[in-house]
Amino acid sequence: MSTWHNMAAVARRELRVWRNRPIYLLGSVVTIALCAIFYLTFLRAGVPSDVPIGIVDNDNSTLSRNFIQQLDATQLGKTIEYASFAEAREDMQKGRITSVCVLPEGMYADVQAQRQPEFTFYVNTLYFLGGSLAYKDILQMINLTSGAVQRSVLRMKGVNEHAIAGRLRPVDLDIHMIGNPTMNYGSYLANMMLPGVLEMIIIIIIIYSFGTELKYGTSRHLLRTAGDRMPDAMGGKLALYTLLFLGIGYSLVFLLYRQMGFRFEGVVARMLTDMTLLVISSECVGVFIIGCIPVLRFALSIGALLSVMAFSLTGFTLPVEAMPPYIQGIAEIFPLRHYYQFYVQEGIFGAGFAGWYKEVIHMLIYLFLPLLVMRRLEKAYIYQNYPKK
Amino acid sequence: MKDNYIKSWLRDFWGIFGHELRTIFSDGGFLIIFFFAGLAYPILYNLIYKNGVLEDTPVAVVDNSGCAASRRFIREVDATREVSIAYRCVNMEEAKDLMQKRKVNGIIMFPSDFGEKIERMETAKISIYADMSSFLYYKNLLMGTEFVMLHEINSIQIERYNASGMTDQQSYQMVKAIPYEENIPYNRTFSYSIFLISAILMLIIQQVMFYGMSLLTGTSREENRSLATLPEDFSGHGMGRVVLGRGLAYWLLFMTISLYIAIIIPAWFGLPQRGSFQDIIVLLVIFLTDCVFFCQAWSSLITRRETVFVLLLFVSPILLFLTGFSWPTCAFPKFWKWFSYLFPSTFGCQAFINLNTAGGDLETIRFQLMAMTVQGMVYYALANIAVLVENWVISHREAIKGKRREVKGKIEERIEDRIEKRTGKRISISSILNKPIDSDI
Structure with missing residues (x-):
């Protein structure tokens, strides 16, 4: 055969x-x-959205509320407010929230008086993707808020919008993701x-x-x-x-x-x-x-x-x-x-x-x-x- | 009477326990899985992910502006932990070629007007191109350049405000209107080993037990014994002693390996061990009990020894995703979220991460402990039912076979009738279907 x-x-x-x-x-x-x-x-979603971010708002001012609303409005983040840091920390440890932002008391007043209030945040990177994304989101938002403060001061000084953009952001990154443009x-x-x-x-x-x-x-x-x-x-x-x-x-x-x-x-x-x-x-x-x-x-x-x-x-x-x-x-x-x-x-x-x-x-x-x-x-x-x- | 019941219960329980231990230790396949997967996998995974972080991702730079600012930027990026400048290219073509040849995993390009724009106090752009074949390349490139960019922005801004007549202090207050402090308590460097190994360790325990137990169940079925194998001097009827007796054998065996995996391995490889020893023991006791019943319930469906590898090996990576260690649980589609509740590993891994790596206490993992307890009870009931069904099937084997033959015969007859009606020929279906594969040996 x-x-x-x-x-x-x-x-x-x-x-x-x-x-x-x-x-x-x-x-x-x-x-x-x-x-x-x-x-x-x-x-299927491609990128997770509405990752839970804990907020401890010790200030309760227009500035802090605005910050929370903005963060909540991002596609990535969803804010959950806590009364105390201890509670928020426990939930972060339990993996229920990815991160905690602490808005200090008197933040608005300090910003107005240029006393540089310190904003603190904590990220749990043991749940990797959620943590990394929340980190990115918070960092971006705090830089934007800082920029908004500068912008209002510059406006008061009478600087025109074009020049403001240049002062706020002298260098910008233009990111290209080769092979997977939407991450x-x-x-x-x-x-x-x-x-x-x-x-x-x-x-x-x-x-x-x-x-x-x-x-x-x-x-x-x-x-x-x-x-x-x-x-x-x-x-x-x-x-x-x-x-x-x-x-x-x-x-x-x-x-x-x-x-x-x-x-x-x-x-x-x-x-x-x-x-x-x-x-x-x-x-x-x-x-x-x-x-x-x-x-x-x-x-x-x-x-x-x-x-x-x-x-x-x-x-x-x-x-x-x-x-x-x-x-x-x-x-x-x-x-x-x-x-x-x-x-x-x-x-x-x-x-x-x-x-x-x-x-x-x-x-x-x-x-x-x-x-x-x-x-x-x-x-x-x-x-x-x-x-x- | 009561005394007798307890006595016989204990005797049966002890007999089944001993019998199961003997079966376990006389099976080479089980021992390979147990020792290789249980002892060597944790070491192997730790070696693979030993470094944990990717450092100094090689990057090519195309500097079309060649100004002082861009040169400073390049030096600073090179100095970061994340990125190292491997090549300086004349044009994008050259850089692209290097990236395609995988000599670099990213490109940083300064346009020719970079320096001019900075001098003119406009927004100067830097283009970065990241190789997305692994997201870690992208993460490194982004973090490295972004840190440098933020730093640069601040110094340029201070220069500009100074130029417009502000004092150093004033411009610093402007630029750092809201300074921030970042805290990344459990995994400071975004290390791969810390988050992945923490999740993988508990999963290894469950999977080794599941594959091992299924292997033995399949073997006993092949040898015409049953998973509810009873010792010869078995004198009672309860199913509880079968489930508990077999369970204890695995429980003890896996307790040793769990202690090794959950305590010795992290200590050996310098992974964080922030949970207290007692708390980890409590977690292991509950997790293992749950696993033992889970494995008994599911492995009762296995009829042949090899089935479990051929049909169920693909489950392990899926279970890893279902723990939510990477893709966050809040983004799980509804169905998969409920599906993940079927497995002890979902809760076990989360509990271990929260307890051992994030340094919680029993209060932190209360939800997972409760979930595993409920799960364990449900699986205990299911394991009992499995034994009950098994015993019933064994005692009614002949009757079931007869019934099956009867139904089959009826169906075949009907089909044969139909074929006869259409074609006029009568063909015996059973002779076609039942032709054994090695009929001519």
């Missing part, structure tokens, strides 16, 4: 397995669908979390698929179906899984950059290349793990532990260069890391082939992994000499 025949026979056999055991499709298609629903609805957390996280989940699913399902043959002792049957040729058995199985995962991967690309319309600088079609490479390299990692440890339960545990690490080591939150050097090396073993670097080149800079060809080479290297363990896995398939439990 020719290789093609063998592979087709293995693929047909695998299809029958899928039909008998729904876990394969549940674990891939349904799982990724649930994740897509979660990440795309949970972070959308939804796209920032979903862009990497979803392919990350896909990588995890691929590694796990591949280990499971190759490992169950050992666990249930069907490996010899598999080999016989493939005409006693291990490469055909592997090829047939992987071909079918590649089709399945490519289908999922391409749908993800479509979903993220067409349906959700997340910002993408380059050509979206090129992400299909990236996705293809991610699918294939993750499959190779899966085969490598089960080949090294041909015991389903151990291989699955190892695969699970490894693939969870990938999210952190990709470096899309804390960049890899901020990690210790020995961790930086480990980061390179995850296909997701290379997927991410490819995405940065194409999606953020639109750099094209010259930008990402190195990542392609990196991901192609994974293709050697199955070859390294094929012989070992074949022996395990024939002799079934590893513990099944």
Whole structure:
């Protein structure tokens, strides 16, 4: 029988397995669908709004009330007033509010008399995003209030509006956010979390698929179906899984950059290349793990532990260069890391082939992994000499 | 009579407890998860996030004005903790190229009229371009330049007011009309390690227990035992002793690892430990009890050993988001907010953050403790029901099988009838459906 025949026979056999055991499709298609629903609805707002900011107003003047109203009116902030600092501090410690602003007693009078009343604020940065945003919001508002005081003094001195602008703000920043102009957390996280989940699913399902043959002792049957040729058995199985995962991967690309319309600088079609490479390299990692440890339960545990690490080591939150050097090396073993670097080149800079060809080479290297363990896995398939439990 | 009941209760309880411990320690897969995930993950995550903050983000400068003010600005930005000037470029093209090659993660550009505008007392603009591939690059670039800008603004303003005839003191009072003092008490440097690790530690406990327990439940089901496995000399009926007996085995085992995770690890890696020791023990006791019942209730749905990894591994990162450690709880969509109440980790992580990292006391985490208590009671009831159902199914196994076969037969017959009506041929459906995968072995 020719290789093609063998592979087709293995693929047909695998299809029958899928039909008998729904876990394969549940674990891939349904799982990724649930994740897509979660990440795309949970972070739908893009940037949180109405982050609670505690206010302790010891002044109760027009100035302090105006400040509170202005802060409340920003898209980011929502003010909650407290009678005493102790209460507000407790609520901040409980994580109910992100920050506390203390408006000192006699603030208005002091401002009028140029006595420089000191404004104090506290931020809880343990709830990171809320804290950082509140920090930014309060800082901006206090600078604006300070500016308003100066403006009224300058107006009284008869300075014209144009000159006032120059005096209040001699230097201004003009910020451009390359690749994500609206600072959308939804796209920032979903862009990497979803392919990350896909990588995890691929590694796990591949280990499971190759490992169950050992666990249930069907490996010899598999080999016989493939005409006693291990490469055909592997090829047939992987071909079918590649089709399945490519289908999922391409749908993800479509979903993220067409349906959700997340910002993408380059050509979206090129992400299909990236996705293809991610699918294939993750499959190779899966085969490598089960080949090294041909015991389903151990291989699955190892695969699970490894693939969870990938999210952190990709470096899309804390960049890899901020990690210790020995961790930086480990980061390179995850296909997701290379997927991410490819995405940065194409999606953020639109750099094209010259930008990402190195990542392609990196991901192609994974293709050697199955070859390294094929012989070992074949022996395990024939002799079934590893513990099944 | 009563004495006997208590005696038999205790004997069963003890028997189940011992049996569960033996099962746990004779399972290699469980031990890998337990030791690797429970002991090594906290260390690994601490190593990954050891530095916590990104420092000296490399930035390219394009200075088209070349004036004294822009040069001073560049020097000051370079001196900040956040940013370091890695390249000085002649034009934007060069800087863009460096950014694309990832030699720099941001660009600061001074337009040619920068110096002129400052001299003319107008508003001079600085353009900054941030690489958004990681938001931390943006945060660093923004914080670095903004601090310098505010500082510069003040000194320029004072110069200008001085020029218009004010004294130093007067112009200082003008510029700093409302001076402010910022306090960032729990995480001064916006460190990644402090906020992330605090949330992750409690989650690790829950997830290790859940995956481990599901693994064992699945195994026992595969071996035709049940999760409510009873010792041979089992002489009573209660389900409570099964749930509590099994629970105690996990509880004790995970108490050791929880002490390691919640107390030794933070001390080892210099994370803040502001909560008192007793308070943390109280939190761990309640959290673990809740987790034990939670895991028993949910793991009763697992029928095969491997299912939990194939189907439920993706849950861990989702649970991390649901603790509200990053995306604030106030911005959760309604549905996900309610959904997050299903998991002990939501409250456990928040309580640990507030107690240990923010230095609260039991009063601070009262809401979370109460929520976990209620949750624990609900899951205790569910775990009991699971055992009850399991026992019922076992004792009625044959009857259920018969019933199922009967219903299946009826359905198949109907379909076969229909096919016969349409095509005139009678095909046996059961022979197609039940064809085993390895029929020809």
